[in-house]
Amino acid sequence: MVAHTVEFMYTESIGLTDLTVLEVGTQVCQSDMTFGPSVRDMYVLHYVHSGYGTYSAGGQSERVGPGGLFLIVPDTVHAYGADPAQPWHYSWFGFTGTMASRLTALAGFAAPAPVRMTPPSHSVEPLFRNVMSLREEPAKELFLTALLYQIFGTLAIPDDAPPLRADVGHHVRNAVSFMNARYADPIGLDEIAGYVGLDTKYLCRLFQQRLSMSPYRYLTDIRMRKACRLLRKQLLGIAEIARSVGYQDPLLFSRMFKRTIGLSPTAYREKAKIESGSEQ
Structure with missing residues (x-):
């Protein structure tokens, strides 16, 4: 035994x-x-x-x-x-x-x-x-x-994913670092690919192989996580938070937030406020 x-x-x-x-x-x-x-x-x-x-x-x-x-x-x-x-x-x-x-x-x-x-x-x-x-x-x-x-x-790496080139991790890490530093700016796929010196289609393929998502989806997740943190702080308006995470259009930000998080920014803020009060 x-x-x-x-x-x-x-x-x-x-x-x-x-x-x-x-x-x-x-x-x-x-x-x-x-x-x-x-x-x-x-x-x-x-x-x-x-x-x-x-x-x-x-x-x-x-x-x-x-x-x-x-x-x-x-x-x-x-x-x-x-x-x-x-x-x-x-x-x-x-x-x-x-x-x-x-x-x-x-x-x-x-x-x-x-x-x-x-x-x-x-x-x-x-x-x-x-x-x-x-x-x-x-x-x-x-x-x-x-x-x-x-x-x-x-x-998350597919079982049948082909072996990655030695520099793949380096490119993905650089792209991730760039997005974490520039998420508040109106950057897109062209800017991300240009920063790491790759074609946009190849960069998308590397992200799918390494992270099972597109660079755009990764950037959206970063922005939504930052938005959640700002909403929980209860200090800024929705439009200000939208601009703070890279969206000039508050309505577009609200649609993306609800699609990603499952709640509108206002509903998320109210839920966070209630939960914060219950912990006190």
Whole structure:
């Protein structure tokens, strides 16, 4: 029988709303170890390092082994347990946030039983093994959030994606840096491609390969995240916020905000105001 060991840690909130890591851990299970049926109020992403087990949700059960991942979705009844002969060893991230649902979808998890494998070329195993090594870092919440973003980015790469040239990551990183610095200006695809010295079509292909989205979509996400932060501060009007994130037309900004976030800027501001009052 495999010895039972578990390590985990809870994290403190540092005000991140797009993606917030609440807990992480790693566990070597005994053969009779099961959890559930139960529900959680957060997402919990497990990666299986070795051994086997079964995950059940949405009326379906799937056997998961080395290299497999399974996702617990908030408020969804689930259960999981170790294989009696070869009990599993897994690590996990517990998280929430306004971008959590979209990130898990981009990473390839779909209902009713969100389970997937990762090809060796896009392995996330080393990233999960780093989880507990960050416990002593003074800014571990930031490191863990960055690590989880890296996991989602790796999982979003298509299984059949062709090998990328060595300079691909460099071009994408430069484009991302440019957008983060210039999101408040009326920049478009031509300006982004010109900055990194690439053809617009090739830059779009690199973004799809690396991030599973277009540069325009990435820029829109940056602008909407910045807009959310400004709306929560309750200091500027909608038109001022629109201009602050690169939109000269407040109506266009409001349409893009609702399409991306699911609420109008005014509704989002009111919701944030109510939530802020309830926390006091």
